[in-house]
Amino acid sequence: MTDAKPVLRLENIVKTFPGVRALDGVSFSVMPGEVHALMGENGAGKSTLMKVLGGIHQPDGGTIFMGDDAVVMAGPLEAKAKGIVFIHQELSLAEELSVAENIYLGELPTKSLGRVDWTRLSDQTNAILQKLNVGFDANTRVGDLSIANQQMVEIARALTVDAKAVIFDEPTASLTDSEKVVLFDVIADLQATNVGIIYISHRMEEIFKITDRITVLRDGQYQGTVETADSTEESVTQMMIGRTLDLSRNASHHALGDVALEVRGLSCGKHYRDVSFEVRRGEVVGFYGLVGAGRTEIAETLFGLRDPSAGQILLDGEVVRINSPADAIARGISLVPEDRKGQGLVLGMNCRDNMTLPQIDRLKAGPFVAQGAEMEIFDKYHKQLDIRTPGWKQRVGNLSGGNQQKIVIGKWLSMHPKVLIVDEPTRGIDVGSKSEIHKLLRELAAQGYAVMVISSEMPEVLHVSDRIVAMYSGRVMRTFSSEDVTEDNLIQAISGMTSEQVA
Template identity: 50%
Template structure:
């Protein structure tokens, strides 16, 4: 079969990191090709080289049989290679149409933009991807899923033959994911090839023809999806068997640690009440947008709450200041870790120990050695891929940055730890390690609140499950009574 793309023997080094070692990848026309591997395996780096954002140290790239040099993103676009980054690269204050043609505005002449043509052409491409919005809408008003569609439309407007999607589904609801999958199938039918990066193997099996697996910057193999199963792919990624995906630890459950009564915050949180006990894992299930994150943000004091009562260990919390929440013994791993959890310019050590100040101090003095020790422990356990604890957080891969934020809170000893989507974007090995750490925390008497959009994770890890929908609590299930069906029933039950 003719190749669309062949990358051969690609090397890439960063200071102290061999990110890619002689990696090869071939893509066929009209193929959906998944690229998988643990956090830091080199997936994004390989794709940034292909799209002209990074320069390779060695190796060759062949495009439709011809050797090419891709030294800029413009060159990649000319060839027909488009990349859709995890953090969408859009100007929120421009309209859909303006975003589509940024840098190549449709003009009447040197001085005048051709608005009519811009709108008309934009419509052609938004229709092709099935995006049903007025092209004059500002991008800031669109959902993440819609903004992704704008990026796909943009790729098509460049006549892309290959579209790279770097973890496109990580912030989408199940329904939005289905819509994206349909769009990918449609593009494939039109002969466009897709590189699809994801940590969710069910998606890989649903959509990909072939899978390339990277491990530690090296090629672990390339297989046809129909010839393999999840275990095979996990073994290729991790290099070992992984059993027992939800290692739930049974620990004695103590007294109520956090209690929330009648919490209201805007439309998103309506009269939410719940309690969680020492040693307990309380899972929050629901669709994306059910109000789970908003509930936690309000009680932690990040967002304004309108009314409600919060107690930690019997003491009232005003809920107006994160510092007050932290002092009372709450820890919070937010959903959007890049924006809310991590200081990119600080090192892995500084980020990890930021919230654990007390533990790392000896006689009220910051103790560097202690900090390094604690950080190193989490780097090892969570497999944070970094040349050292003094690496700046911005140089880590997306998933490894997330691990640092999680380590930061695991390193503190909170009374209650709230985890919002703790394993999103995290590879399978570290996912299990995070679950084990949650178990260790409950054994020490910490109360854990976990929000997850992955129902198997909620069912596998929680002692009790609260189901939210459209801002309010729809019901509560014990570990014994909870099943996928029961949760869905509660979500779609009419409000009482």
């Protein structure tokens, strides 16, 4: 590896936007056959760097080398022609077209008179799909594939060009654990063909599993490159934020109050069945399981978005029916939803208006909204949650992911709910904000809130929960207390081994 030349080398890249130095002399190189992680908090400059590499932004200074040659990426097409391929977090596929058509879109093989050569098209496609070892064929409609398989289509598309460097941007954000394994195999295969791979992710376990080196950016500045084998999560986190993320087990114990929420034998069609649990005041109950285990659907039922087909919901010991979100809110249930941008926020609205939205009818001054009361609410949670925004008038869409999430949390805290449900509290959020949100969830429990946390990240569940409900395929497999849970028995529980087998 020492005498090999990097496939791609960025030297002293500088990019400024009005008022911001987004990249300040960043250098970075990828060797052939290397998986190189690019890490940094949101806003550290990763996306800007990738946009420079992809020809979307032109750098104000610095040089891009491919092999020995300095190159200029004038536009996305040119970057692609030079062998730079992106696998984006958000997929860009035509759902109504077949896998083959998507892969060769724009360069379909033709016969005379411009007729598409369908036979050649599906043969070529199937050859690539075979290499990727996937379970669908060239003629499948893309819209019928799972997100993970759609990602495979994107990767297949990358393989049709003579790729020199492939960039994966948060590729596992919406994958289940088993799908991740397939993805990592594909990455290993790519590696074997001497392609250079840039891997962008917030997830430490993945970084340490599959990458060779790690480059860290902070505030647009190059913090250094380290060998993955010589580093630890703590040391990398330290580079990213200048301090470490505490993911030790939850050890705090405070007195628990009454049962705030109890669920008895709740079922909802094929989503989940016979689910029972309780949440006490002062307690964080974590819900852990694979995607599709039914956790989000339970939250949606409690929030009045789904009708249960059987079972009871009890609030403070009283059986209730919850018919709509308005109903749930009135009864003191709040939901911080999974999809922050799609469900949690009106991105075009300002910070204050987003925060007061659920109680806008209560803030009255005569016929009008009481603006003073609104400002009070915003000021209080702006301070308490340390939301970094230039002011209440800022559009929420302009904030970083972590600050957006704090707006959503503030919005529901201001309702003083009995039960706070938080679905994926730190998805797509940088490490610094992550640890703040974890701390906040613990504090809320200490203040006497009953908190349900749904998460797909085991360290997170272990860190914040007093008890953990392990779910598999719509059923509760086992409920752990923070003393008797281990990573092993938790994994066993969520992969479908019955509680008898485990016990």
